[in-house]
Amino acid sequence: MARPMPRVPPVTSAIFPASPRSTPEANYTPRIEIPPGLAGMLQDGPPVEPRPSATVIVLRGRSPFEVLMMRRPGGAEFAPNAYVFPGGSVHAEDHAFGDFSRAAAVRELFEELGVLMARRPGGRFARNRDCLALRELLGLGEAWGAALERLSLRPALDRLAFLARWITPEPLRRRFDARFFVCRLPAGQVEHPQAGEVVEWRWTSPAAALESLEMVFATRRILESIAPEPDAARLIRKLRRRREGPAILPRIVRKDGGFEVIPEPVRV
Numbered sequence: 001m002a003r004p005m006p007r008v009p010p011v012t013s014a015i016f017p018a019s020p021r022s023t024p025e026a027n028y029t030p031r032i033e034i035p036p037g038l039a040g041m042l043q044d045g046p047p048v049e050p051r052p053s054a055t056v057i058v059l060r061g062r063s064p065f066e067v068l069m070m071r072r073p074g075g076a077e078f079a080p081n082a083y084v085f086p087g088g089s090v091h092a093e094d095h096a097f098g099d100f101s102r103a104a105a106v107r108e109l110f111e112e113l114g115v116l117m118a119r120r121p122g123g124r125f126a127r128n129r130d131c132l133a134l135r136e137l138l139g140l141g142e143a144w145g146a147a148l149e150r151l152s153l154r155p156a157l158d159r160l161a162f163l164a165r166w167i168t169p170e171p172l173r174r175r176f177d178a179r180f181f182v183c184r185l186p187a188g189q190v191e192h193p194q195a196g197e198v199v200e201w202r203w204t205s206p207a208a209a210l211e212s213l214e215m216v217f218a219t220r221r222i223l224e225s226i227a228p229e230p231d232a233a234r235l236i237r238k239l240r241r242r243r244e245g246p247a248i249l250p251r252i253v254r255k256d257g258g259f260e261v262i263p264e265p266v267r268v
Contacts, residue, residue, distance in 0.1 A: 050167050050175035054105035055087030056160060057222070058115060060185045065232035066203040067223070068191060069213065070113060073199050083200075083213040085222075086112040087178065093145050101179045102157040107144055110134070113201065114192025117160065117183055118153040126153055127188040135192075159183050161239035164225070165247040166218045177247070180222055182239055184232060217250070 058068040069083045088108040090100050097103035106117045116126045116134065126134075130151060137147040148154065160181035168175035185191075193201050204213070206227035210220065229235045 047170040048173060048175045050177040052090040052101065052104075053088060053176045053178045054090060054101045054108065055085045055178050055180045056105040056109050056117075057085050057163065057180065057182045057226070058109065058113075058185050059182065059232045059235075060203055061232065063231040063233075064205055065230070065235075066205055067209065067226075068113065068115075068185070068201065068203055069209060069215075070193065070198045070201040072197070081214070082219070083209065083215045084219055085180070086115075088112075089176070093143065096145055097155055097157065099157050102160045102181060103155055105160055105179075105181050106155040106157065112194060112197045114194060115185065115189055116153075117156045117186065118148065119156050121152050125156065125186045125188070127186075128190065131189065131192065161236050162242070162244050163239055164222060165244065166222075167247050167249045169250050178218070179244075182226075182236060184236070221248075 059065045060068065068086070070086060071081060071083050074081050086109045087105060088111075090104040091107070094100040094103040094107060110116050110131070114131055114135070116131045118126045118130070120126060120130065130153060133151055134147055134153070137150060138144065142150070160183045163180040163182050165177070165179045167177050191201065206223045209215070210223050210227065215223075226235060229238070
């Protein structure tokens with residue numbers, strides 16, 4: 001369910017303003033100016049080791065589809081006040097499921113927005129009642145993996161299609177090695193954003209998000225890459241045919257007393 005959002009003023013951090021250009025040409029590689037506030041996030045020493053992380057783009061509808069986006073609290077560690085996709089760092093417990101990046105994406109999606117990409121015995125997808133039962137166990141202090149096992153649930157890692165891998169530019173103090181995945185909203189589920197994790201959320205088309213929402217640079221480029229394909233099933237089929245390619249590592253350079261990021265194109 002979409003939630004109205006007041007007009008957001010310009011943000012002076014690693015957040016980039018909305019742009020009228022939402023479907024770049026194949027060879028379009030713009031140089032984006034960075035707000036002055038980013039200077040406080042840069043460091044001159046050796047590059048910080050990026051933390052493995054995972055992000056998931058949830059699709060709703062068929063053609064055209066919508067994506068689920070959220071805004072974290074102002075005090076959040078990463079991208080406060082920006083609209084992002086659900087996701088976060090890989091935890092030690094994610095390694096128990098084999099593909100730790102996809103496992104982290106499933107866990108973070110549930111922790112932040114209450115959507116559960118998991119199956120019950122026999123292959124049936126989790127429903128809202130399973131989500132409620134899992135939330136209750138976690139609230140009682142049960143560990144993530146143990147709670148899933150108690151409810152006979154298994155993360156549906158195969159339902160997450162790989163889209164891209166982005167690494168935060170080297171000069172930044174906080175860096176992530178993030179894999180982006182795409183999945184469909186399971187039938188019989190609705191989002192249940194969690195207090196403290198999410199302050200606003202909305203379902204929106206990629207084009208509408210690009211026109212009106214403030215977001216971090218990687219999020220914008222990801223949306224630009226999927227906006228030209230309006231059909232959700234066709235988009236996921238395209239992604240499943242691809243192998244994971246090289247990571248995208250934007251560069252930050254000084255220019256005219258400020259900074260700009262030189263990205264690489266992202267194509268689907």
